[in-house]
Amino acid sequence: MNYSSNNNSRCTKEQNDSSSRPAIANNISTDSYDVIYLGYPIWWGDSPRIMLTFLDNHNLSGKTVIPFCTSGSSGIETSVSYFKSNYKDVNFLDGKRLNVSKNEVINWVNGLNY
Numbered sequence: 001m002n003y004s005s006n007n008n009s010r011c012t013k014e015q016n017d018s019s020s021r022p023a024i025a026n027n028i029s030t031d032s033y034d035v036i037y038l039g040y041p042i043w044w045g046d047s048p049r050i051m052l053t054f055l056d057n058h059n060l061s062g063k064t065v066i067p068f069c070t071s072g073s074s075g076i077e078t079s080v081s082y083f084k085s086n087y088k089d090v091n092f093l094d095g096k097r098l099n100v101s102k103n104e105v106i107n108w109v110n111g112l113n114y
């Protein structure tokens with residue numbers, strides 16, 4: 001993971017620029033979904049900027065978005081609170097940081113009842 005400790009790395013530059021919106025390579029249509037699981041790694045305490053590209057470019061109004069993340073130790077709260085304040089027409093759940101076994105992931109998803 002040496003790219004994470006390099007201040008000139010692409011991911012660090014993107015994270016230091018709050019207006020950065022890296023392009024998403026593939027077209028993703030969310031039209032036919034009411035519930036979307038949004039998964040990402042924590043980079044410098046927050047979601048990678050490309051997640052904001054996704055949120056900016058899709059009309060998720062009225063949809064439920066369920067964030068989940070992996071991280072070394074940081075929580076998911078900072079990223080979810082940013083989502084909630086900046087995309088107010090979307091129903092974000094509090095989400096979950098996953099640092100767990102496959103069974104714990106399955107139990108979490110099943111327990112949500114979506």
Ligand SMILES: Cc1cc2nc3c(=O)[nH]c(=O)nc-3n(C[C@H](O)[C@H](O)[C@H](O)COP(=O)(O)O)c2cc1C
Nearest residue numbers: 003004011012041042043044045070071072073074
């Ligand atoms: C650029 C970069 C920044 C990161 N920043 C954080 C951080 O602030 N807090 C943290 O707990 N983990 C951080 N990580 C670790 C990633 O969240 C972790 O590598 C990712 O969730 C994938 O998990 P894995 O390495 O176990 O596959 C960072 C990783 C990278 C590449």
